[in-house]
Amino acid sequence: SAVISQKPSRDICQRGTSLTIQCQVDSQVTMMFWYRQQPGQSLTLIATANQGSEATYESGFVIDKFPISRPNLTFSTLTVSNMSPEDSSIYLCSVEIAQGRTEAFFGQGTRLTVV
């Protein structure tokens, strides 16, 4: 299993500013994932973060807006840049571990409100 800690748990930010969300895992994992979940909606994958290489972004998400760092096998950050109210959402970090089955573990999420 994996325990994931995200910081901050919530924040209220001014438009035009940036917020960096941290994700810490209690074990080493190859890939980490970042999702966005808007109120009442499903999860949308933003990007896959591999240690030692550039993150891979899904369609509709770009590095300039959502830069990601992955300095080691237990930590990653997602920055939401130049925020607008449309970026208000819950951002979740996830890892997948294969242990007889393949299971994704999620952090509790960061609730971001942009005003």
Added chain:
Amino acid sequence: LAKTTQPISMDSYEGQEVNITCSHNNIATNDYITWYQQFPSQGPRFIIQGYKTKVTNEVASLFIPADRKSSTLSLPRVSLSDTAVYYCLVGDLNTGGFKTIFGAGTRLFVKA
């Protein structure tokens, strides 16, 4: 990745068995079927995973017919605390680059 289709919402009463069916007509040979549960203000939580026939664990059962074009998550004797969103996902676990793509999910409301 195969697309999935689930009912948007379902209602049930405490003590009843709930069956949520997911359609995945384009499922590939190497694809597995996985279900997650999400409570408000929490990240999704793994429930069950299977490839074919029936899988059962302490939480639920997963029924997969021979053609694998659909699957049914069965929750026995639900309680109020089972009110959540349930996601059905289909994907190849053997590619080494797997990632979890979520569909719309089914909102289950359990009433007293």
